[in-house]
């Protein structure tokens with residue numbers, strides 16, 4: 001098995017070599033294993049160590065991403081939603097190898113990008129791009145727009161020198177910018193235009209895959225619509241694959257083919273967009289969707305209001321991480337971690353409500369034992385406490 | 400390059416002229432504001448309708464900046480009825496925040512000035528304050544006691560070095576001088592519990608940075624409610640928050656409003672939030688109200704092309720469309736507004752014959768529904784006309800003011816022989 005995998009990687013390594021001549025108009029999908037999935041994430045974990053303030057010793061971990069797996073088909077968009085701090089951006093940044101991975105694999109075109117050497121990584125880098133939420137801070141204020149877009153193009157030799165200018169103009173036009181914008185500076189542009197510049201910068205490297213981390217959250221409704229339309233149109237034109245991170249569910253529904261819902265570092269549900277919106281299975285997804293405000297004053301919503309806020313990822317609740325806020329929480333949820341599994345074809349979910357009878361029996365058996373142990377411990381603790389109190393009383397009496 | 404500079408930037412003499420004129424105007428307006436001996440008749444008026452808590456009547460708030468006059472709010476009129484929620488929507492920069500700051504008299508002065516119109520605040524004894532002319536000292540009492548405000552970013556409005564409890568106590572102390580320390584503490588705890596903070600005793604002793612965004616916003620709401628205001632202005636209160644937390648905060652606001660019998664002016668750019676919360680909706684564009692009515696009017700019968708465009712450009716869950724509608728073009732330059740309909744260059748319903756004329760008047764198309772668009776010119780009666788207040792008009796007022804001042808001061812000098820200054824030294 002291990003051997004097999006190794007072979008695979010070597011084969012793929014060879015296949016990634018032609019990445020450099022991408023401008024030849026090679027259709028995406030020629031590289032790599034030729035599978036229909038461009039990106040596959042297997043059990044990805046990203047922990048941030050918490051250090052003690054005195055000895056800089058590691059005293060715990062923020063489990064920002066705690067084992068997620070998904071695949072994205074070529075030319076499609078996967079939406080990633082969840083509350084602030086649940087690990088969406090961390091997942092996005094780890095996929096780009098902007099930071100180390102704690103555990104797991106990220107297969108791009110069948111190749112684990114964390115196993116690539118520096119020189120190989122350099123070749124893959126332009127293929128995977130990211131667009132950030134804040135179009136203000138992500139552009140260097142001292143460079144003219146043409147240079148911002150062209151810098152990396154030159155560095156990666158995307159086009160021959162003599163075609164450089166035409167190429168940049170073409171990319172800018174594709175993103176709805178004018179050619180004369182080239183020698184202006186970012187502060188002269190509105191928020192929507194700056195986001196176009198960010199998109200142009202990513203697109204100029206001829207990527208296959210773009211992580212869009214809240215690309216429209218900072219923009220006005222009418223500008224949002226422009227940017228979303230642009231992203232969709234570019235996807236069609238260049239066969240791009242997106243991971244679209246957002247907390248605006250109506251935008252995600254509009255742009256995504258599949259949707260993954262994260263809670264405290266885990267994927268709790270994943271399915272085709274239509275399926276998940278029509279029939280959300282996980283109680284968290286249901287609550288999240290019911291919180292979307294509907295622009296119709298007559299609409300009577302049955303809102304599931306979640307109490308409290310998301311627990312700290314440094315110290316997540318035991319069992320199902322959502323059990324502290326779940327209306328349907330039952331006994332097993334507090335002890336056993338629900339398995340993330342396919343409940344209907346293509347519809348994944350991690351919740352004990354969808355266990356089979358046998359699974360439930362199994363969990364209950366385990367829990368009974370756990371509870372017995374706990375009770376024993378509790379009794380012991382009580383005994384000890386009583387003894388201590390008695391001793392205290394004694395000492396007071398004596399005193 | 401040089402060509403572009405000439406067209407889009409100001410020449411040195413131009414900018415010099417502008418800043419000189421600005422200084423003249425703002426100095427004059429500041430003198431009016433700081434006039435502490437102002438006659439109450441100048442700021443005590445009557446409400447048009449006693450059922451309103453606040454009435455805005457043709458309010459004009461301008462910023463006198465170095466590049467010219469920014470007419471951020473230009474002839475805005477709407478009412479906030481008692482015990483109801485009024486939603487204000489529009490793109491960023493359309494003047495939503497400036498409208499609310501005008502009501503609070505919290506504009507960045509001296510650049511920002513309310514130069515015209517009336518903002519009437521119901522005193523609930525048959526009289527009303529005209530906030531535009533109310534002296535600053537009196538305004539301090541009104542803020543917090545009658546009107547309070549919740550801002551978008553709670554972290555910037557909480558003081559990071561004081562504990563939560565102390566910050567709420569301070570507000571109470573300021574407005575209830577008769578309360579003892581203990582009473583204030585109890586009231587603070589009560590407020591924290593009222594806004595749904597479970598661990599009130601704990602939060603009382605915490606610093607702002609120890610709280611989550613949603614908790615901070617709850618604390619801000621507690622502070623805003625501390626003195627039972629009659630009007631709560633919430634400027635994008637949930638924009639910085641998650642959907643789930645947003646739902647909690649909106650729930651809270653809705654329940655509290657009924658509990659303490661106050662009105663809410665809710666500013667947001669999210670039409671979903673407006674639909675859920677508001678009884679009345681005001682749609683603003685480029686400093687003017689383009690449409691207003693009940694939530695029902697606006698959502699089921701939107702009339703102004705801009706309102707329709709806004710609705711179409713927002714994706715709605717469950718309604719699949721291939722491409723989102725987007726309103727073409729950009730908001731016009733606020734320093735140099737055209738004299739025709741501000742939306743004309745972006746409007747797809749524009750009728751070139753009709754819309755070539757002046758900025759459209761406000762037309763009442765039903766009891767509750769008002770639109771300003773030429774397409775509705777024959778669908779109802781004209782209820783309002785927006786008029787720009789030009790610099791020359793203000794300078795004219797200033798000249799008149801100086802004349803009367805001189806006369807008054809002159810009379811005083813004759814009578815008492817005490818006043819040495821002839822004319823107001825501040826108005827030069």
Ligand SMILES: Nc1ncnc2c1ncn2[C@@H]1O[C@H](COP(=O)(O)OP(=O)(O)OP(=O)(O)O)[C@@H](O)[C@H]1O
Pocket residue numbers: 048062063064082083084085086087088089090091247313
């Ligand atoms: N460099 C870091 N060091 C320590 N902790 C981090 C670091 N980056 C992120 N975290 C933590 O990891 C968790 C997930 O963060 P992440 O930025 O991925 O959230 P998110 O889902 O993108 O949230 P948002 O919607 O607010 O952008 C958070 O608890 C955050 O505090």
Ligand SMILES: Nc1ncnc2c1ncn2[C@@H]1O[C@H](COP(=O)(O)OP(=O)(O)O)[C@@H](O)[C@H]1O
Pocket residue numbers: 462464469470471489490491492493494495496497498507510511733
């Ligand atoms: N302090 C200021 N100085 C100059 N112009 C200002 C100032 N504050 C706001 N403006 C201008 O007033 C207009 C309305 O702003 P604002 O009310 O903040 O918009 P929004 O509707 O997004 O709340 C904008 O054109 C803005 O640039």
Ligand code: SF4
Pocket residue numbers: 282283284320321322323324326327328329330333338350351352353
């Ligand atoms: S496993 Fe239990 S606690 Fe977790 S989401 Fe399902 S029902 Fe709720």
Ligand code: SF4
Pocket residue numbers: 703704705740741742743744746747748749750753754759771772773774
């Ligand atoms: S007045 Fe004319 S240009 Fe203006 S919004 Fe109405 S139809 Fe459009």
Ligand SMILES: [Mg+2]
Pocket residue numbers: 088089090213
């Ligand atoms: Mg993020």
Ligand SMILES: [Mg+2]
Pocket residue numbers: 495496
């Ligand atoms: Mg604002």
